[in-house]
């Protein structure tokens with residue numbers, strides 16, 4: 001397939017681009033380095049500095065013999081985006097190009113506004129570029145399980161049938177996010193659902209849980225092909241962060257009581273889910289929604305798993321419950337459905353001690369790059 005990957009320099013975008021290229025898809029990656037620039041601006045650079053996107057593509061060619069095309073530009077610039085659709089005529093577009101950090105979106109007015117404008121404008125532009133140039137092109141958009149919040153009922157896969165005063169209809173499952181970033185993902189879905197109904201475009205919305213890991217079949221081919229790996233409290237996802245904290249001898253920082261339960265997914269499964277979604281497009285005028293997680297853990301579960309493996313590897317791992325900077329329930333019911341992607345063929349990589357060991361190995365290799373002052377940023381929701 002001809003696949004346009006927006007946000008192709010990111011934590012998920014670059015491994016996806018290499019994997020799709022290896023599997024024979026024709027890939028064009030686009031990025032404006034927003035993630036790198038925000039990390040630099042806020043002094044939270046990743047564990048190791050990846051080469052720029054052009055360099056990454058040259059290394060990929062050297063290692064695999066395969067081409068990936070690159071454009072550096074902003075998806076919020078409609079003329080730039082339209083030129084890509086006209087030139088490349090993608091059959092699928094993978095939309096990763098958003099500001100993905102919940103704490104960043106809660107930092108201050110400037111950060112909240114950047115998150116709002118960037119995330120909604122990029123989504124809006126993609127819908128219009130498809131409507132005006134490639135109406136058959138399928139949008140695979142990354143959403144988040146965070147859109148659902150923690151309701152006291154089972155979470156369905158995107159939709160719920162409601163019977164009200166003797167009549168029934170199907171609606172988007174109620175969503176009530178607990179950060180401003182997650183709220184922009186709700187708005188994304190509402191916007192795309194509107195365009196699906198109105199224009200008959202094809203969209204798959206993947207409500208993904210926090211991703212962990214950095215190894216894929218392609219990143220292991222050459223150290224220079226590794227993905228961005230943040231370990232700070234702004235851009236690092238929880239499990240990645242805990243492993244760096246364990247290696248650094250910094251306590252694993254559990255917010256509040258640690259009973260916050262979420263669905264998680266290995267980066268290898270993320271990429272497989274994206275491809276499965278892409279290869280199984282909805283009909284025109286249909287919005288598919290899948291919950292993209294493979295198992296659920298509380299923050300305490302993750303801290304204990306990391307501590308056990310870390311101690312076996314000789315690290316002195318402490319767990320510290322700190323005052324919760326977020327406004328969220330610390331003990332709650334959580335029972336999401338996540339069967340759709342397995343029905344399409346996903347064979348999950350679960351969070352075993354071997355997986356944790358392989359993550360520890362990479363972090364230990366780069367331990368001299370860990371800067372403790374980058375870990376705790378103290379962003380508060382209140």
Ligand SMILES: NC(=O)c1ccc[n+]([C@@H]2O[C@H](COP(=O)([O-])OP(=O)(O)OC[C@H]3O[C@@H](n4cnc5c(N)ncnc54)[C@H](O)[C@@H]3O)[C@@H](O)[C@H]2O)c1
Pocket residue numbers: 006007008009010011012013030031032033034035036073074075076095096097098099100118122142143144145208209210211212228237
């Ligand atoms: N990583 C996770 O755990 C996770 C979980 C759920 C959902 N998601 C979603 O998946 C997507 C990718 O996440 P990620 O962790 O790879 O984040 P990331 O920040 O590493 O990747 C996003 C990339 O998009 C680029 N980008 C942002 N706005 C852009 C714009 N206007 N034009 C061009 N490029 C732009 C950034 O520079 C970055 O390289 C995001 O939409 C995120 O919300 C991620």
